[in-house]
Amino acid sequence: MSFRSRGPRTVPLKSAEEVDAIVRKIRDDQTRPENYRERSLKLHGWICAKCGREFELSNLHLLTVHHKDGNHNYNPPDGSNWENLCVYCHDDEHSRTILADYLAGKDKKS
Ligand SMILES: [Zn+2]
Ligand SMILES: [Zn+2]
Numbered sequence: 637m638s639f640r641s642r643g644p645r646t647v648p649l650k651s652a653e654e655v656d657a658i659v660r661k662i663r664d665d666q667t668r669p670e671n672y673r674e675r676s677l678k679l680h681g682w683i684c685a686k687c688g689r690e691f692e693l694s695n696l697h698l699l700t701v702h703h704k705d706g707n708h709n710y711n712p713p714d715g716s717n718w719e720n721l722c723v724y725c726h727d728d729e730h731s732r733t734i735l736a737d738y739l740a741g742k743d744k745k746s
Contacts, residue, residue: 672711676701678717686725700726706737 650658682691682699683741702719703710710717721729 672718673701675711675713676715676720679715680718680720683720684722685719686721686726686729689722693720701725702729712725 677696677699681718682696683689684691684699697721699722704717704719705724
């Protein structure tokens with residue numbers, strides 16, 4: 637009998653070199669302003685701020701960064717405008733704010 641992870645595939649452990657490469661890539665990404673996601677994940681952790689669901693590398697793509705003020709160009713380095721939300725909570729958040737934005741007439745790109 638061997639232990640199996642719950643998923644259909646077993647994910648092989650990464651070697652130190654691979655981890656290094658990933659870390660380097662993340663660091664490179666962070667120097668680019670559009671990669672606030674990596675920074676936010678690092679700052680706030682791999683956890684949904686709303687439902688508290690925790691994430692790991694295999695499902696991290698389901699964790700997204702929400703901009704609290706709705707402005708994707710406002711990315712203060714202290715992370716004060718970011719909130720890590722899972723896609724479900726994020727969707728929920730936007731189904732409200734989209735309506736609010738619509739009612740406030742902010743729907744158009746300025
Ligand atoms: Zn959530
Ligand atoms: Zn959002």
